[in-house]
Amino acid sequence: MKTALVTGANKGIGFAVARGLGTIGFRVGVGARDDGRRDQAVEQLRAAGVEAFGVALDVTSDESVAAAAVTVEQTAGRLDVLVNNAGISGRTDGGAQDPTTLDLDVVRTVLDTNVFGVVRVTNAMLPLLRRADSPRIVNLSSNMGSLTLQTGPVLAAYAPSKTMLNSITAQYARQLAGTKVIVNAGCPGYVATDFTSFNAPRTAEQGAAIAIRLATLPDDGPRGGFFDDDGTVPW
Numbered sequence: 001m002k003t004a005l006v007t008g009a010n011k012g013i014g015f016a017v018a019r020g021l022g023t024i025g026f027r028v029g030v031g032a033r034d035d036g037r038r039d040q041a042v043e044q045l046r047a048a049g050v051e052a053f054g055v056a057l058d059v060t061s062d063e064s065v066a067a068a069a070v071t072v073e074q075t076a077g078r079l080d081v082l083v084n085n086a087g088i089s090g091r092t093d094g095g096a097q098d099p100t101t102l103d104l105d106v107v108r109t110v111l112d113t114n115v116f117g118v119v120r121v122t123n124a125m126l127p128l129l130r131r132a133d134s135p136r137i138v139n140l141s142s143n144m145g146s147l148t149l150q151t152g153p154v155l156a157a158y159a160p161s162k163t164m165l166n167s168i169t170a171q172y173a174r175q176l177a178g179t180k181v182i183v184n185a186g187c188p189g190y191v192a193t194d195f196t197s198f199n200a201p202r203t204a205e206q207g208a209a210i211a212i213r214l215a216t217l218p219d220d221g222p223r224g225g226f227f228d229d230d231g232t233v234p235w
Helices: 012-023 035-047 062-076 104-129 158-175 204-215
Strands: 003-007 027-032 052-056 081-084 136-140 182-186 226-228
Touching (some): 003 062, 003 104, 012 027, 012 035, 012 081, 027 035, 052 062, 062 104, 081 104, 136 158, 136 204, 158 182, 182 204
Parallel strands (some): 003 027, 081 136, 136 182
């Protein structure tokens, strides 16, 4: 049985990705900070017939991430898929993400989760991914990080965090080009979650589809790209 770890999997798109992967036969590690929410998500997934296990995971903590890698190794011995879904939008009050009044502490906080967290988790899990036959890493990004499209509201911490995530995804893909590990970024679109105050046209399941597709790419699939349901998203 293949094993996937999804960060921020207790709700929203992360939960939908976990359920989708579980439905097609993956054993799924539910990565989440909050013990209660994580346990509840695992229970819900098991009730839906998914083989799920909880992984205590705060992506901003080196110690937590290291412990999470031990949990995955003890449970599964390897990791086939890593979905880096955990992300935050950051505060916006008082012009905190207006570039002309930008709160640099907000930038640091957003980067710590959205970029540094992805690096922490990816590097901790890479030894387990290298043990898999067809390892995949999916970084959940946003077309708000596209310098070409420049979509959405002006959010000068969140949008650049996704631009940097896209760039670091490309760096990982280049470094891992000679290996079996395939790395891509995916945009779920504008999804109704607590992230968007549930005021968006797409469901969490629709948003999860691109992550599931990238998580199950064939061995000759694309590497180092940025994709949504319609295909390639411009950088």
